[in-house]
Amino acid sequence: MAYGRDARASLGEKKLPIWNIVAMINNKPKEEFKYVTIKKLKELNGYIDSFEPIFDDNEVKMISNYLIKMKN
Numbered sequence: 168m169a170y171g172r173d174a175r176a177s178l179g180e181k182k183l184p185i186w187n188i189v190a191m192i193n194n195k196p197k198e199e200f201k202y203v204t205i206k207k208l209k210e211l212n213g214y215i216d217s218f219e220p221i222f223d224d225n226e227v228k229m230i231s232n233y234l235i236k237m238k239n
Contacts, residue, residue, distance in 0.1 A: 181221065188214070 187203040188211070195205045205216050222230065 184221075 183200050189203055189205045190211050193206050195207055204214070204221060
């Protein structure tokens with residue numbers, strides 16, 4: 168069985184789920200919504216950490232480098 172980039176090339180692209188998250192700084196509404204999750208800023212990391220990782224450390228580094236270069 169192939170691992171790493173070879174496996175991805177033979178299996179296709181990763182499927183990335185899309186989540187709609189609104190981060191509120193101080194307060195948030197009590198209502199819940201069907202397509203959007205609303206979290207206070209201090210709840211955001213815990214919420215994101217509850218999902219299984221999609222990217223490995225190397226992929227995260229590549230994405231962060233790309234975004235940093237876009238900023239400059």
